[in-house]
Amino acid sequence: MSNHLAVDFTGRVVIVTGAGSGIGRAVAVSFADAGAAVLGVGRNEQALAELAAAHEPIETICRDVTEEEAPQAIVRAAVDRWGRLDVLVNNAGVFLSMPLHEVTYDRVRQILDTNVTAPSLLAGAALPYLRTSRGSIVNIASTFGHRPLALAGHYGASKAAIEHLTRSWALELAPDGIRVNAVAPGPVETSALAASGLSPADVQQIKDAEAARIPLGRRGRPEDIAGWVVRLADPAVEWVTGQVLTVDGGLENT
Template identity: 55%
Template structure:
């Protein structure tokens, strides 16, 4: 969706999007705002967040480490204080790690689970009273490797498998209260996540080339293509869908 989109599906609604400084998070924040929502974009780095906010006037930002003590509650409080409600929590922030079993270290495992599993859980916990009031929705970001093995990335895959089980379990737990929980599971997507994982630009391009050959559509997704599906899972018209993990991976999970 472009910033001048006539689609106002989310007019007057409020969305919190974590990891909004770059990639899928930035694209999701812009898409929500273009469709009428007030968006709080959250991330650790202030400068990338400012760049996101400059893309649409409907985006406010909060620079905070969501793994910090009390940070999840602070994020939700900031959104509700600003707009008086919360309709959508998009748990997008996450990290990956290329790490074989032979090279495994405790700090990397702990950090992965803290960001990919613990922080989304605490954000959802803090958001829940407000989502109950608005019959809102949680959208978690998983990965193709949340349900496929990933040699050399087992612990990352394990965090995303945890996200998918959180999604299903919360959906069943909250269905009677009108709160929906779904997940979007992207395949390889052009973002800076591999660079942040320590790969060089050359190694990143090699990885994309390798993955492109494996994907049945031979296409590496752009962040906007994934954001499209985040918004579709949030759309109130889809209120009968909950507990679903939607793969956006060009058919990679099928091979």
């Protein structure tokens, strides 16, 4: 998609969290294809090594974004390597199916630490460098941040928080020339459902049900999302900020 839209990130530096698989991997590759130097962040060292080996413009750092020192370490790694930072993509997230009767303190904290706190601290750590480059932040939200989701309300609430933060940061940072937008994917073919603890049979049942509800007739692919992340970060789109772009095959309209 980056080639089709003639997006050029040559000379620019991008951080992508959750880059080892799924949407994050596709985003990292799309930025690299558009000419950017990319720092891919993740927890799976082997997956990151394979990503970097396959794409020369991508370097990686193995960190858990919820660790207290991670935000500063991640931003410092990019700036030490390339001397600047132009784009932060807050993609790392966790999905947990958590019916109300199964709510625990630790599970709620896991969702909020990963999906809300870590992106906030990363954005704060990146801010001085984004001011210099007049760069941008792209957050990965979810259709379910503005659409009810039975049995996973806390996940939806965390993504609703990201939508609100996106709009609020856009207002706050506009005087610095920093744009803040979000992409809200619908159901996408990633490992998130399998990693949530659901059985393979339950995962397949959910996938089939989702595909049946989506007007365009299929679940998304990571590449469906990645192109829009790159486009929203493009400096040429200089008058777009505070927006949450839903990319879900029409699910939002059902």
